Amino acid sequence: MNKVLLMGQANVGKSVFFNRLAGANVTVSNYPGTSVDFDKGRMLLEGKHVDLIDVPGTFSLQPKDRAEEVAVKMLEQEKDTVVICVIDASKVERGLYLALEIIERGYPVIVALNMWDTAKNAKVKTDVKKLEQILGVPVVPTVATTSEGFKELVSRMREAAPVAIEEITKSVGGDKSETHN
Amino acid sequence: MEKKLSEMKYEEEGIVKEIREGLKDKIAGMGIREGRGIKMMTKQPIKGPAVVAVDRANTSIGLGLADKIIVEVGK
Numbered sequence: 001m002n003k004v005l006l007m008g009q010a011n012v013g014k015s016v017f018f019n020r021l022a023g024a025n026v027t028v029s030n031y032p033g034t035s036v037d038f039d040k041g042r043m044l045l046e047g048k049h050v051d052l053i054d055v056p057g058t059f060s061l062q063p064k065d066r067a068e069e070v071a072v073k074m075l076e077q078e079k080d081t082v083v084i085c086v087i088d089a090s091k092v093e094r095g096l097y098l099a100l101e102i103i104e105r106g107y108p109v110i111v112a113l114n115m116w117d118t119a120k121n122a123k124v125k126t127d128v129k130k131l132e133q134i135l136g137v138p139v140v141p142t143v144a145t146t147s148e149g150f151k152e153l154v155s156r157m158r159e160a161a162p163v164a165i166e167e168i169t170k171s172v173g174g175d176k177s178e179t180h181n
Numbered sequence: 182m183e184k185k186l187s188e189m190k191y192e193e194e195g196i197v198k199e200i201r202e203g204l205k206d207k208i209a210g211m212g213i214r215e216g217r218g219i220k221m222m223t224k225q226p227i228k229g230p231a232v233v234a235v236d237r238a239n240t241s242i243g244l245g246l247a248d249k250i251i252v253e254v255g256k
Contacts, residue, residue: 009210060210091238094212101210122237 003051003078004043004157007071008086009098010057013114015039016144017086018054021154038074045157053078059094061101075102082160083107084153089119089141092126099135100165108160109137112153116141134171136163182254187231187247189221195254204249212236219252 006021008014022041039054058071075083083102087095092113103109113119113126132139138156142149183198197217200208212235213219222232222239230241 058210060206062206062210064207088238091212091236094210094236094238097210097212124237 003053003081004045005053005055005075005078005081005083006086007055007075007083007098007102008057008114009059009088009091009095012057012086012088012091012095013144014054014057014086017084017112017114017142018052020144020147020150022052038070043154045154058098060098061105075105075107081107082157083109084112084157085109086112086114089113089116089126090122090124092124100168103135103137103163103168104165106162108162110153110157110160111135111137111139112149113139113141114144116149117143117146135168136171137161183251184254185248186219186221186233186242186250186252187244189231189252189254191221191224193254194218194220195252197250198253199251201249204246208242208246208250211240211242212238213240213242213250 006014006018018039018041021043023043038056041052042049043052053074055074056067056071058068061072061075063069063072085095085099085102087099099109099111111131113128119126128139128141138159140149140153140156142153189195195218197213197215197219200213200215205214213233217235220234222234224231228244230243231247232239232241
């Protein structure tokens with residue numbers, strides 16, 4: 001694995017995430033053919049420098065506009081990659097939709113429940129352990145603005161492994177046909 | 182009473198009753214699905230997009246899309 005993709009819906013804090021993980025080593029580049037920017041940087045992972053890419057926010061992998069198309073294309077081009085799926089901790093259901101789509105495509109995923117502090121203030125609680133059990137991928141609560149949870153996130157990135165979507169539907173007691181609705 | 186999402190008034194709330202076939206996948210990522218509570222936050226003039234709140238999140242949605250979503254509203 002030599003690349004890390006930061007994916008998530010719009011306004012979940014991906015870019016703050018990016019700046020935290022990449023530090024000051026940021027370069028900005030332009031994706032050819034579109035007006036949509038993405039950021040690329042490097043982060044230190046277990047003593048190794050790896051590329052970190054800040055993908056434009058997308059609601060789902062069925063693109064509705066140009067920016068989302070870019071996001072999906074970037075995901076499809078990168079094969080040897082780990083995806084950090086950033087979810088707004090107070091809007092978990094919406095975020096899980098995208099996370100499940102990425103998992104379904106066979107990528108190793110680690111889920112960050114970002115803005116954990118805001119969710120807490122709004123009295124939204126998520127059973128992280130349970131969610132981890134269901135998804136079979138690491139789930140880490142984070143607060144990107146203060147770096148809370150980042151140590152755990154980075155140290156658990158190696159646990160990210162592809163999970164068969166059937167396993168997830170089985171663990172919530174559904175069958176495959178119900179997921180496509 | 183049922184009405185189109187696009188016909189909802191400012192601050193009106195309802196439950197999503199029906200989404201036109203083929204559209205479900207498209208908007209599921211925004212958290213809009215049947216059975217979900219939905220609230221009209223703002224409507225822009227001259228057929229501009231509407232802003233709706235679902236799951237504590239505000240999402241803007243085009244009126245064309247909003248035409249194809251049926252909402253059950255109180256009263």
